[in-house]
Amino acid sequence: MKLQLFIFLTYIVAVSAKYTANLNYRSPSEHHPFLGISLYKVARRNNPSVRYIDADQLNFTHGVASGDPYADSVILWTRCSPTYDNDKSNATVSGTVPLFNHDTQEYIQMSTAPVCVNYNVATDETMEDVVTSGTAYTTSDIDYTIKIEATGLEPFTRYYYQFNVCNSEKRSPVGRTKTAPVSKDEVPDVSIAVFSCSNYPFGFFNAFGNVARKDSVDYILHLGDFIYEYAEGAYGHGWSIGRIPEPNKEIRSLYDYRKRHASNRADLDAIASFGKFPWIPVWDDHEIADNIYRDGMAAQNNTEASFTQDDIENGGNGVSFDQRKMNAVRAYFEWMPIRQVEMDDNLRIWRSFSIGTLMDIIMLDTRNYDRSITDLYWNTDYIHEISNDAGRSLMGSRQENWFYNQLTQSKNRGAAWRLIGSQLVFSRENESLASGPENPFDYDAWDGYQANRNRTFQHLYNHKISNNIIMAGDSHLSWVSDLVWLDERPYDPTTGAGGIGVEFAGSAVSSPCPLGQNITMDTGIKASEWLVANNRELQWHDTYYRGYYELTVGYAGVEARYFGIPTLVQRTPLEVSLANFTVERDANALKRPVGGGVVASGALKEGKVAVGNVTNDTVTGAWSVHNLASFGYGQLVD
Numbered sequence: 008m009k010l011q012l013f014i015f016l017t018y019i020v021a022v023s024a025k026y027t028a029n030l031n032y033r034s035p036s037e038h039h040p041f042l043g044i045s046l047y048k049v050a051r052r053n054n055p056s057v058r059y060i061d062a063d064q065l066n067f068t069h070g071v072a073s074g075d076p077y078a079d080s081v082i083l084w085t086r087c088s089p090t091y092d093n094d095k096s097n098a099t100v101s102g103t104v105p106l107f108n109h110d111t112q113e114y115i116q117m118s119t120a121p122v123c124v125n126y127n128v129a130t131d132e133t134m135e136d137v138v139t140s141g142t143a144y145t146t147s148d149i150d151y152t153i154k155i156e157a158t159g160l161e162p163f164t165r166y167y168y169q170f171n172v173c174n175s176e177k178r179s180p181v182g183r184t185k186t187a188p189v190s191k192d193e194v195p196d197v198s199i200a201v202f203s204c205s206n207y208p209f210g211f212f213n214a215f216g217n218v219a220r221k222d223s224v225d226y227i228l229h230l231g232d233f234i235y236e237y238a239e240g241a242y243g244h245g246w247s248i249g250r251i252p253e254p255n256k257e258i259r260s261l262y263d264y265r266k267r268h269a270s271n272r273a274d275l276d277a278i279a280s281f282g283k284f285p286w287i288p289v290w291d292d293h294e295i296a297d298n299i300y301r302d303g304m305a306a307q308n309n310t311e312a313s314f315t316q317d318d319i320e321n322g323g324n325g326v327s328f329d330q331r332k333m334n335a336v337r338a339y340f341e342w343m344p345i346r347q348v349e350m351d352d353n354l355r356i357w358r359s360f361s362i363g364t365l366m367d368i369i370m371l372d373t374r375n376y377d378r379s380i381t382d383l384y385w386n387t388d389y390i391h392e393i394s395n396d397a398g399r400s401l402m403g404s405r406q407e408n409w410f411y412n413q414l415t416q417s418k419n420r421g422a423a424w425r426l427i428g429s430q431l432v433f434s435r436e437n438e439s440l441a442s443g444p445e446n447p448f449d450y451d452a453w454d455g456y457q458a459n460r461n462r463t464f465q466h467l468y469n470h471k472i473s474n475n476i477i478m479a480g481d482s483h484l485s486w487v488s489d490l491v492w493l494d495e496r497p498y499d500p501t502t503g504a505g506g507i508g509v510e511f512a513g514s515a516v517s518s519p520c521p522l523g524q525n526i527t528m529d530t531g532i533k534a535s536e537w538l539v540a541n542n543r544e545l546q547w548h549d550t551y552y553r554g555y556y557e558l559t560v561g562y563a564g565v566e567a568r569y570f571g572i573p574t575l576v577q578r579t580p581l582e583v584s585l586a587n588f589t590v591e592r593d594a595n596a597l598k599r600p601v602g603g604g605v606v607a608s609g610a611l612k613e614g615k616v617a618v619g620n621v622t623n624d625t626v627t628g629a630w631s632v633h634n635l636a637s638f639g640y641g642q643l644v645d
């Protein structure tokens with residue numbers, strides 16, 4: 008018996024080692040199987056030495072993706088699944104699935120075999136010059152996702168990669184990626200596109216596709232709200248454009264969150280972007296639920312009611328807040344090409360990337376990690392009252408200390424720029440036109456955590472850390488501001504003197520502005536004019552356009568280009584060039600005249616707004632004057 012047991016355990020260890028090539032089996036809690044996945048149980052159920060699921064039953068359903076580039080490695084992602092669904096009310100099943108499920112047992116044939124894939128990384132698109140390769144398994148335990156780290160790569164080099172089902176010719180699309188430079192190397196200009204807030208029912212993700220079609224950047228940053236948690240109609244009506252989110256209900260279970268990622272990732276422009284560039288993503292609130300913080304969210308908190316009124320029919324959520332949060336976190340790690348830099352810290356996505364001596368990209372989690380209570384709509388007065396409490400933190404002390412150390416280390420190693428990814432707008436936002444004079448600020452953003460913001464400013468000024476660029480999402484509006492410590496340091500809005508950097512906040516891939524989906528340009532301009540007039544550091548603001556921005560970072564300066572998407576209700580390759588900005592090294596403010604003195608939308612503090620309809624066709628590269636009002640050309644892009 009003892010010998011048999013030994014052989015069995017040896018077998019389990021050997022099989023587990025093969026499974027661990029797929030990082031999603033180790034995530035989000037590698038050494039705590041009860042919080043993550045027990046590889047021993049997976050290995051006992053699935054026996055790859057017996058057989059695999061046949062290739063003709065499998066599909067690479069969501070293309071390929073890459074992310075989190077280091078100088079010698081990058082994360083590669085795909086999904087290889089049978090066609091199946093485990094919702095018995097809508098069972099769509101063909102072939103064999105490897106997880107026994109009572110709901111679908113009458114429709115499907117159970118298999119104990121995993122899906123097996125090989126991956127190859129090559130220097131050429133035809134995949135002939137292969138530099139590294141390997142094998143990985145996946146099962147329904149991790150939603151048939153595959154995430155591997157391709158290692159031993161050359162720095163700042165473009166690679167191509169492809170997956171295939173083991174022992175078959177069934178192949179994924181070929182993806183393209185790029186490693187980061189070595190941190191001590193001088194590098195040429197580096198460009199990144201910055202996105203946030205891709206709401207599926209509100210419209211097509213044309214913004215993702217435009218950057219892929221232009222092939223204009225090295226890396227993609229997504230600052231969160233990649234998915235939203237709502238049912239169709241609760242926030243966005245997608246039925247008229249064929250974009251009802253799946254599953255069509257508020258998402259709470261692990262199945263729900265996985266399915267919502269699958270729904271968003273089926274967007275053809277999302278597939279194009281993930282397949283062409285390495286992504287560096289972080290989550291915001293809606294990857295879990297609206298206005299989330301450490302212990303709750305707007306709709307659900309860690310209160311007794313959260314546990315006792317748990318039936319959805321009784322007005323509950325059917326799941327506790329903590330469980331719901333972990334469901335969302337696990338699905339996020341499964342679906343996003345993101346590194347888990349600390350395998351036993353299952354909430355940690357804050358991390359940094361060195362891009363030669365040019366810059367450090369510091370990605371924060373200002374939402375979920377250890378954030379003090381936020382504005383939950385019924386407590387706005389209270390949050391206003393405590394918004395300057397020194398004990399409050401957006402990040403938690405561990406992340407805050409890491410952040411300040413990162414800033415210091417970045418300066419000490421001589422990096423020319425610090426790019427800081429924050430879900431939330433950092434600068435003060437006086438929004439009293441909309442919110443009223445009692446609570447003039449956005450207390451769900453940094454305005455509700457003023458001590459945390461003051462500590463950040465204090466660290467930057469005390470240690471003379473300059474050339475900081477903050478990038479923000481979340482607000483569904485575009486804000487371009489000098490980075491200034493209002494009320495503490497002198498600041499001249501005309502020259503920018505007194506600043507310590509610049510903030511670029513982007514609007515949204517498709518989520519509407521706070522004034523609604525169908526505002527007119529006049530209404531948008533009026534709102535922006537009021538905001539620019541009532542926020543000293545705010546130099547340009549746009550309310551009307553959905554879109555994104557690109558940054559090109561060089562040693563001498565940073566160029567920012569904002570683009571607007573003329574419509575979301577159809578796929579279109581068109582975009583409007585909204586405004587361009589320059590930040591010269593050591594200026595620590597926007598170059599004057601801001602925006603070159605003229606922009607195409609929104610409101611500029613000093614300068615001219617010349618509303619135009621000159622659009623760039625990102626398929627042909629041709630510029631033309633387009634009648635944005637009629638917008639009847641109906642062009643689709645393959």
Ligand SMILES: [Fe+2]
Pocket residue numbers: 204232293481482483518
């Ligand atoms: Fe959002």
